[in-house]
Amino acid sequence: MIDALFRQPNYLAAKKLLDVTVLRHEAIASNLGNVETPNYRRVDVAPGFEVSLRQALAARDPARLASLQPQVAVDTQAIAQRRDGNTVQLENELVRLHQNTVAHTLHSQLITGALLRLRLAITGRPS
Amino acid sequence: MINILPGVESSAAALNAERIRMEVISQNIANVNTTHGPDGKPYQRQQVVFETVLQQQQQQDNPGGLAGSLQAVQVSRIENDPSPPRMLYNPAHPDANAQGMVAMPNINVHSEMVDLISASRAFEANLAVVKNARAMALQALGIGRRG
Numbered sequence: 001m002i003d004a005l006f007r008q009p010n011y012l013a014a015k016k017l018l019d020v021t022v023l024r025h026e027a028i029a030s031n032l033g034n035v036e037t038p039n040y041r042r043v044d045v046a047p048g049f050e051v052s053l054r055q056a057l058a059a060r061d062p063a064r065l066a067s068l069q070p071q072v073a074v075d076t077q078a079i080a081q082r083r084d085g086n087t088v089q090l091e092n093e094l095v096r097l098h099q100n101t102v103a104h105t106l107h108s109q110l111i112t113g114a115l116l117r118l119r120l121a122i123t124g125r126p127s
Numbered sequence: 128m129i130n131i132l133p134g135v136e137s138s139a140a141a142l143n144a145e146r147i148r149m150e151v152i153s154q155n156i157a158n159v160n161t162t163h164g165p166d167g168k169p170y171q172r173q174q175v176v177f178e179t180v181l182q183q184q185q186q187q188d189n190p191g192g193l194a195g196s197l198q199a200v201q202v203s204r205i206e207n208d209p210s211p212p213r214m215l216y217n218p219a220h221p222d223a224n225a226q227g228m229v230a231m232p233n234i235n236v237h238s239e240m241v242d243l244i245s246a247s248r249a250f251e252a253n254l255a256v257v258k259n260a261r262a263m264a265l266q267a268l269g270i271g272r273r274g
Contacts, residue, residue, distance in 0.1 A: 025259065029253075030199070032249075032256050034179055034200045035252065037178065037179050094255060105262075108269070112269070112272065116271070
């Protein structure tokens, strides 16, 4: 059926990556909100997601790609550089924030490109 | 309500908390020379204490992942700084004691200014998050549109 149009692995991967940028934005918002909270530990998208996305892409399995669930987890690698035990570094978070916004733009344009190509294939007109 | 601006609840809570912190700091600076409060004692420095709050909605979406939940911030309490007052020799002052010493508030204007700048930088960082959330939402609304 028509669902098959939207089950190309690259399209599904771009969709998942777009979801991840939104989730990471929420994590960064949480980190920057708690930049002055004692003993706060920074959160980020769980690193396991990237590995499972890569495996699912290598297997070219749409069902596995669609079932991936990115999660937010406490960043255990971050070391507190302040006396209050807070592991957030303002500059790093701001750099991540802007990187993430650019990544969001990239992924949404990839999706737009995929949809426009489908429309071109259906209508035969580039509009 | 649909959540179209990602992470905006934590940012709004943080903006609110930082604004309260700036208000308390400005109150401290305003009272740097107040030697006689309503209780007859010199003004005592106030400080805000921040604490994290787990976001309710995230909890429902993700009941098992308590450690991984996103957190907002709130002002848990505003406390008196218990450090002793600054003693200043000024026998002509109406609040001077028998030795001619006046108890001044335990406020250091310089450290208050440093706190004020750090609060205002944190405020700006959270505003940047909101601006980026808006850019991302507009970008997402434009998916599938040409140009």
